[in-house]
Amino acid sequence: MRRWLLDRTAQAAVTLAIAITLLFVLMRAAPGDPLSRLQGDRPLSREEIASLRERYGLDQPLLTQFGAFVGGLTRGDLGVSIEYGRPVTSLLAERLPATLQLGGAVILLNFTLGLWLGVRQAVRRGSREDRWLTVVSLGGYATPSFWLGLVLAWLVGVKWGVLPPAGHSDPLLDSGAGFMERTVDLLRHLALPVLTLSAVTIAATMRHQRNAMLDVLRHPFMLTARAKGLSERAVTWRHAWRNALFPVVTLFGLWLPILVTGSVFVEAVFAWPGLGSLAAAAVGHRDYPLLMGAALLAAVLVVAASLLTDLVYALLDPRVRLS
C-alpha cells in the first residue's frame, strides 16, 4: 500500500509540473496583454506603460519570466497581482474560505441528501416517489444555474425578503457579535447560492447513485444477503450501497475542483467573494500572476482530487490495492 501511495504521489507531482508549464505557456500565448487595456478608458503614455511592464517583469524573455515564477513558487511567492497590486498568495488566501464554505456546503448536501435520495429511488424503483424524484432532479439538472440564481435572488431575497439576495455577510453586523450570531448570518447568506448550485449538482449525484444501485441490486450476492436473513436496511446500506459507491466517488473527484473554481456565475449573481469570480476577473484582465496562482490552485485540486479518488477506491476495494 505504501509503495502504491508513493508511486501515485510521484505521478501526481509530475502531472502538476507539466500542468504548470503548460498553463504558463498557454496563458502567454493567448491574445491580449495585461497592460494594453490600461490604454483604454484612462490612457497612459507609452513611457508609463513601459515602466509598468518593467515593474511586473513583462519586459523579460518568456524563459526568464518562467524561471522567476518557478523560483517564486519554491519560496511560496506567487508574485504581485497586476490588477490588485497585492501579493497573489494573500488574494487567494482571502478568497479561499468563502469558496470552501460554498463548495463544501454543496458537496456536503450532494453526498448526504443526494446519495440518500438516489438510494431511495433505486430501492423504490418504478414507484410514484421514484418517478417524481426523477422529474424533479432532471428539472434541476436542466436549469441553468445563473438563471435559477437570478430568480431565487429576486423572489426570496427581494420580493419575499426572507434571505439576503447577495453577499457573504452583513456588513452592519456589530463587530462584537458572537459566534452564533455570525454563524447564523453566514448561513443566511449561504442559503441561496448553495441552493442554486445544489439544484444542478444534486440531480447528477442522484442519477449516478440510482443507476449504480440498480446495477448492484441485480447481482446474485444481493440474493445471498437476503437469504442469510439480513434486514432490508442492512442489505441496502451495508452490501449494496458500498458497492454502488464507485461511480459516485469518481463524481466527487470530478466535482471537487469544479466547485472550488467553477461557480463563477453563481458567485457573480450572489456577489459571493470566492475564487471563481477572482479567477474569471483575472482571465478578463490577463492578470498573469493572479491567473497563474488561481490556475495552480485548480491544478493542485484536480491532482489532489484524483489522488484522493484513487485512495478511496483502494480503501473500498482491496483488489485496487493489490493490483
Added chain:
Amino acid sequence: MAAAQSRGARSSIVIVTGGEAPIPIPTLMEGAQATLANFEVADQLFLRLAALGPELITAGDRGFVPLLAREWTRRDSVTLVFDLDPRARWHDGVPVTARDVLFTMARARDPALSPRLAGLLRRIRSVNDEGDRRIVFHFSHPYAEQLYDATFHVAPLPAHLLAALPPQELRRSAYVGNPVGNGPYRWVRSVPGQFLELAANESFFRGRPDIDRVIIRVAADPDARINLLLSGEADVMDNIPPPRANLDRVAADPDLRLVPVPSPTVGYLLFNQRDPADLSRPHPILSDINVRRAIILALDRRQLVRAVFGSYGEVPFGPVSPLLWIRHGAPPPLAQSQAMARRLLSAHGWADRNRDGTLERGGRPLRLQLTLPNTSAIRRQLALLVQEQLRQVGIAAEVAQLEWPVYAERRSAGLFDIDFNAATQDPSPSGLTQSWSCGGGSNVARYCDPGVDSLLERAIMSRGDSRDTWHAVLRRIEEDAPAAFLYAPTFVFAVHRRFRDVAIRPESSWIALWRWSVDH
C-alpha cells in the same frame, strides 16, 4: 425596506458599487490601480489642497474651494502659494504641515514611483515650503490649469508616518492595510471582495460628518447590486446601468430617489485614418473625409441615445463628456440626414452597381468592421442599431465583439476600421490632447490636424477665458470628422430617502458625503 434602518443603524450608510478599492492611497493608485473605486475611497480619507467648485472649471484660480489649504495667492504667472489651514489634523492627531505636501509631491513627481502622476505633474518645476504652513509651487511656464495641477491629482500623505520608509516599500507596508488620512472619514477595516468600512472623523476641522459609519459594499454584477438595493441591504447604488427596465424597477420603490449625475464618459465611433493591414498607408475607405461625414450623417444619434439611455443621455458636440466644463455653450451636433449621406457618397463615386445593398467604388465594397469589447452591454446594443442605420445608406458594418484584452491590444496597435470606444475623461479638457492631437499618446486612429494641435495649444496656454478657444477646437474636430460622437450619458444614482442634503459630485461621487445628513 431599508434593512439598515430596521437594524437601528440610522447613521450608517451602505453604498453598493461595482469595483473594489484595494489600494485607496495617493501615489499608489497607478497602472491598474488607477481606478474610480480607489480614487473615490481615497477622497474620503485624504483631503486635497483644494477641490473643484460646482462649475467644475479647471482653468484659472477662481473655480476652486479650499480644503486643506485655507487660501492661495499668486506671486507671478508661474508661482502659486498655498497656506494650509492650521486646524487640519491627521487622524492620529498630528497637524498637517508643509512637510506632508512636499513629501507627497516628491513621491508623485518621481516617474519610478508614480509614472501616471509624474506625467500629469510634469509642468510643476518645483515645490518648496516656507515655514510649517506655506507651500510654494513653481511651474515651468504660464498656463491656465496651474491650480488644478497643484491640487487635483494628488492629496498629501502623512510624512511623519511614511518618510522613514524606503519609497518603494510603501506599497508593501502595514500602512496600506490601515491608512491614516486627514479627511472626513477614517479607515476602520476592509473585508476583501466584500466591503470596506469607514467611520466619521469626530474632529474633522471642516465639521463632523452627520453619517457615522460608511460601508462601501462590492458587487460586480449589476443585478446583484440592484437586488441589494431593492431588498434594503444597501442605501445607495451608483450608476444604475441600462437597460431602462433597471431604472424603472428602482424608480418604483417609494423609499428610493433617483439622482442624475453628469458622467465622465463619452462614447464614439473612431475612424481609423490608417490601413490596419499596413499602417504606413492611408485607410482605403476611411481616409476619405466624405465617407466619414456620410457615416455621421447616416446616423440618427438622438434616436440611438434615446433607445439606450432614455432621457439620461445626450449627443455630444465633439469628444466631450458631461463632466467637462467646455461643453457649456458648444454648438448643437449635426442632425441625421440619410438623403445627404447618400448624395455625399454618390457624388464621390460610391454606387450599388451589383444591387447587393452595399455601395462600391472601383470594385471595393463600402464594408467596414466595427470593433467593440464584449463586456460593454451599452455598446453591444448600440452597435446593432448603428449597423442597421448604416445599412440603410448602403454601408455594410460588420460588428466584431472582442474580449476586452484582445480589443484593447488591437485598438492600441491601430488594428481596426471603426473602433467603438467609450472614454472616461478627467475634468480637465487638456486631456483631449491625448486622443485628438497629432502626437497624442492615445491617438490610436492616427488622426492628425495641425490646426487642431495649434488650437489645443492656445486653449491650454490661455490664461484668460479660454472657453471660445476650446469651442473652436471642438468645431474643428467636428469638421474633420475623425469620429462619430454618439453618446454622453448621465449617470443615475439611487439614494434612500432618509438621506438629506444629498450631493453627488461628477468628478468623485462621494466627495461631498460628509455634508449629507440623515433623518434621526
